[in-house]
Every structure is written in C-alpha cells, then in structure tokens.
Amino acid sequence: MKITRKYKKYSDIPKTYNELLNLFMLRPIHDAHELDNATEVIDMIAGYDLNKDQEDYLEVLSTLVEEYESEHYPIPESRASGIEILGYLLEENKMNASDLSRLLNSHRTLV
Numbered sequence: 001m002k003i004t005r006k007y008k009k010y011s012d013i014p015k016t017y018n019e020l021l022n023l024f025m026l027r028p029i030h031d032a033h034e035l036d037n038a039t040e041v042i043d044m045i046a047g048y049d050l051n052k053d054q055e056d057y058l059e060v061l062s063t064l065v066e067e068y069e070s071e072h073y074p075i076p077e078s079r080a081s082g083i084e085i086l087g088y089l090l091e092e093n094k095m096n097a098s099d100l101s102r103l104l105n106s107h108r109t110l111v
Contacts (some may be wrong), residue, residue, distance in 0.1 A: 010048050017053040020045075026060050029068035038065050 014020045024041045038061055045058055080088070090100060101107060 013045055013048075013054075015051060015053065017057055020054065020057040024061070026057070026064065029064055035065065035068055038068075 014023055024037060029035050029038055042058065042061060042065065045054055048054075050058065086100075090096065095103075
C-alpha cells in the first residue's frame with residue numbers, strides 16, 4: 001500500500017486530525033508492513049510547518065513507530081565511535097565515500 005502516491009505536494013496533505021486518521025489509523029504496529037506504512041506517512045508530513053492537528057498526529061505516530069522499533073530493532077549498547085557508526089550506515093545503505101560526498105554536497109576529498 002503506497003500511501004504517499006496521491007499526495008504529491010504538501011498542500012494536498014490532510015490538515016485535520018480526523019482526515020489524517022482516515023489516511024492512516026493510529027494503532028499499535030504489529031509487523032514490518034505496518035511499520036513501512038507508518039514511516040511512509042511520517043516521511044510525507046515531517047519537515048513541514050505543521051498545524052496543531054498535524055503535529056499531534058505526527059507525535060503519536062512517531063511514538064508508535066519508536067515503540068515497535070525499540071522492541072524489534074533494539075540498538076545495541078555499544079561504544080562504537082562516530083566513524084564506526086558512519087561506516088556501518090554506509091555499508092548498510094550500499095554507499096561509498098563518493099555517495100556520501102554527494103549527499104552532503106561537498107567534495108569527496110572532504111569525506
């Protein structure tokens with residue numbers, strides 16, 4: 001289910017809490033498919049100047065995602081350095097230094 005396909009612009013995103021509930025009901029997340037749908041909605045509305053209803057909805061949905069992820073994808077209590085973490089993220093996303101430099105909009109020698 002691709003929720004964001006029909007919402008190409010921020011102005012098309014539901015403005016009221018009830019409209020957002022009609023888009024994606026707030027309920028506990030039970031599996032990876034529900035998690036994907038929830039994060040798709042978060043990606044759709046996060047980063048904008050939201051009204052109160054949108055802020056409240058995003059806060060509750062983010063809490064539900066956080067609960068699911070902390071149970072199913074716990075972050076190990078390691079003492080990894082920032083460089084080790086960055087290396088891990090690059091590897092997980094199949095990226096190299098050139099990809100990171102493009103992402104950061106900087107020269108690859110800086111990365």
